[in-house]
Amino acid sequence: MIGMEILEPVVALAAWTMVMWLWMYATRIPAIGAAKVDLDAMVRDPETSLDDVLPVGVQWKAHNYNHLHEAPTVFYAIAIVLAMIGQGDGLNAQLGWAYVGFRVVHSIVQATINKVTLRFALFAMSSMVLIALVARAVLVMF
Numbered sequence: 113m114i115g116m117e118i119l120e121p122v123v124a125l126a127a128w129t130m131v132m133w134l135w136m137y138a139t140r141i142p143a144i145g146a147a148k149v150d151l152d153a154m155v156r157d158p159e160t161s162l163d164d165v166l167p168v169g170v171q172w173k174a175h176n177y178n179h180l181h182e183a184p185t186v187f188y189a190i191a192i193v194l195a196m197i198g199q200g201d202g203l204n205a206q207l208g209w210a211y212v213g214f215r216v217v218h219s220i221v222q223a224t225i226n227k228v229t230l231r232f233a234l235f236a237m238s239s240m241v242l243i244a245l246v247a248r249a250v251l252v253m254f
Contacts, residue, residue, distance in 0.1 A: 118191045118200030121208035125187065128216050129180045135223065136173040143170040168226075176222040180215070183235075183242065187211055190245050199252050207245050214238035 143166045144151070154160050163171050191208055194200040200208075218234040221227060 115198035115200040116195050117202075117205035118208045119195050121205070121212040122188055122191045124209075125180075125184055125212045125215060128212070128219065129177070129184075132173065132177045132180055132219055132223070136177045139170045139173055140166065143167060172226050173223045176219050179222070180219065183239065184215060187242055187245070190242070190249050193249055193253075194245070197249075197252060199249070204245060204248060207241050207248075211238055211241045211245070214241060 140162075144162070147165050149162070149165055154162070154165075162174070187208075191200065194204050214234050214237050218231060218238060221231050221234060
């Protein structure tokens with residue numbers, strides 16, 4: 113169907129989010145066991161979090177998983193709108209793939225080396241792509 117190409121990067125980013133979910137729990141569950149964390153006691157203590165007791169490298173994956181539920185929600189919404197109005201092909205689909213690429217690289221950087229300046233540059237580039245997609249939708253809709 114016309115305008116639906118942009119749904120491919122939507123599905124790809126959703127799939128990547130599930131990869132990060134698996135990576136997060138594959139590292140977090142063993143770390144919780146190794147640290148002998150009493151999760152039930154922890155939830156009753158507002159002063160304590162897993163950030164206080166687990167290795168930072170384990171938590172980086174959890175933080176990134178959370179980040180994949182923030183700005184990407186705007187991407188999902190705008191991509192679906194563009195598909196619905198028949199504007200999800202061509203440049204908009206390419207921008208969608210660029211957004212996903214930046215977010216995947218951002219995830220890998222955050223989950224491994226976590227260099228904040230590099231992460232910020234990747235986040236800023238993904239945000240510029242997202243702004244372009246929103247602007248293109250605004251121009252068509254209004």
